[in-house]
Amino acid sequence: MTAPEPFKMLCSYAYFRVKRMDEFLGSLPGGEASMLFGDSGAHSARTLGIHLTLEDYAAWCRRWDDQLTVYSNLDVIGAPEATYRNQKRLEAMGLQPLPVFHTGEPWYWLERYLDEGYTYIALGKLLGNPVKVVTPWLVKAFRLAEGRAVFHGFGMTVWELLKTFPFYSVDSSTWGRGFRWGTIRLFDRGRWVLVRLRDRAAVLRHRDLIRKHGYDPVILAHHDTYDRAAMGGLCAVAYHRAEAWLRARHHPVGVPSGVHNPFRCDPAGVPAGLHLYLADATTHWLLRAATGVHRYDHPPTTRE
Incomplete structure (x- = not known):
């Protein structure tokens, strides 16, 4: 029996x-074993009016180097030369961030990262593009990187694309949003199932699937028994199950060896992908997510 994924x-x-x-x-159950992806959040910083400097971001990455599994470059969307300069400046500071390449940028920059020996590269600006537009772009990116590098997909949660392309890692910031509008997505053998909350008939139809996620259907069925705090854990478990399904579909995705190693150890010792990181702006929802996943992987009683 394989050990649970962190x-x-x-x-x-x-x-x-x-x-x-x-x-x-x-503070997280099994927290020391957790995998933590550090991101600059440059777009969020602009939205929030936060002045983000390369030096401050570098100091943050350096301070929490023991906690961060990996961290990405401070990218500048639409300015690949500036993004590349930031990559080299961070490296000059003794850091090893993931380079970032965006849709719409000249392919020269991805080819340059590959030629320089980067074996784990983040793909950005994937959101907002129609599937019929981003699909051929991803086909070319994966073809160029075949045998040389693996990819992280920022915000990549389009299910058809995840089933098609063997990403090493992706992240989702929408994993826990559905229940806040009255529905929740559960995962069942390669497909997503939408369940209306506080709808006893809908919950009854999907009670077995809810139990397979490690939760009592009662907490979803009625206003009097609804447990909002538990929803974060349940949503996280659904993505945890989807991650396992994708890993089995694409088989383990390993990081090739190369000149630029973003990990503190030999890539051969890093767990194979797919890795699906859950993103949130608050610690309390991440804590609820971690609690749900830990409970699912370490149930108090054996589930059928």
């Missing part, structure tokens, strides 16, 4: 710059 989360500097990441990880 809980995986993406934390943006824009939201977590003043948090003590060691204390936060220590």
Whole structure:
């Protein structure tokens, strides 16, 4: 029997710059084993009016190096030369961030990263593009990188694309949004099932699937028994199950060896993908997610 996958989360500097990441990880069940992806959150910083500097981001990555599994470059959307300069400046500071390549940028930049020996590259600006547009773009990216590098897909949760392309890792910031509008997505053998909350008939139809996620259907069925706090855990378990299904579909995806190693150890010792990181701006929803996944992987009683 294989060991359970660690809980995986993406934390943006824009939201977590003043948090003590060691204390936060220590508060999670099985926290020390968690995988933590660090992201600059440059877009969020602009939205929030936060002045983000390369030096401050570098200091954050350096301070929490023991907690961060991996972290990405401070990218500049629409300015690949500036993104490349940031990559080299961070490396000059002793850091090893993931380079970032965006849709709409010249292919020269992805080819340059590949030629320079980067074996784990983040793909950005995937959201907002129609599937029929991003699909041929991904086909070319994966063809260029075949045998040389693996990809992280920022915000990549389009199910048809995840089934098609063997990403090493992706992240989702929408994993826990559905229940806030009265529905929840559960995962069942390769497909997503939408369940209306506080709808006893709908919950009854899907009671067995809810139990397979490790939860009592009663907490979803009625206003009097509804447990909002538990929904974060249930949503996380659904993505945890989807991650396992995708990993089995594409088989383990490993990071090739190369000149630029973003990990503190030999890539051969890093768990094979797919890795699906859950992103959120707050610690309490990530705590609920981690609690749900830990409970699912370590049930108090054996589920059928």
